Structures are given as C-alpha cells and as structure tokens.
C-alpha cells in the first residue's frame with residue numbers, strides 16, 4: 001500500500017474538489033477518480049470493472065452510487081460493491097481528510 005497526499009489544508013481540498021464533480025487524479029501509474037459529497041470523500045478506479053468504460057464521465061445518484069455511462073451498472077462508492085449488473089466490484093481506495101490535506105492509499 002502506498003500513501004499519497006493531496007493539498008496542504010482542508011480548505012484547499014474543498015476548493016480542489018467541488019461537490020459531486022468527479023476529478024481525475026494520477027497517483028504513480030494509477031488513474032483514479034476522486035469525489036466529494038458533503039464532507040465525505042471517495043476514491044475509486046477510473047475504469048469500470050465491467051468493460052472498462054471511463055468512470056470519470058459517470059453520474060452519481062442520491063444513494064452514493066456511481067453509475068457507469070456505458071451500460072448503467074451501479075456501484076457503491078463506499079465499498080465498491082456492484083449494486084446492479086453482473087461484474088466484479090469496483091476497486092475503491094481508503095481516503096481520509098485531515099488538517100494537512102487528503103490522504104489516499106493505493107495498493108502497489
């Protein structure tokens with residue numbers, strides 16, 4: 001597991017991540033999506049586990065689910081669990097907001 005830090009303060013993170021807008025972040029060799037809903041943060045693989053569609057273009061519903069733009073499969077943003085459709089779960093990554101910014105842990 002490798003830990004990455006974004007920003008240098010909570011305020012900077014809130015400015016960097018407007019609510020409900022998926023942001024592309026490249027950490028090492030991995031491209032992930034980052035999303036803020038209120039004070040909750042989610043980090044997830046940028047590719048859909050079904051057929052690899054770009055989840056950076058995905059919509060978010062009111063149940064904290066991400067909806068793939070290609071076949072509309074839904075995934076729980078907290079756990080990555082597939083909620084509708086038949087494929088493996090979406091890889092999600094631990095993310096934590098603290099006074100010095102946002103920390104994201106990515107498996108190596």
Ligand code: FES
Nearest residue numbers: 048050051068071
């Ligand atoms: S590629 Fe995402 S649901 Fe099919």
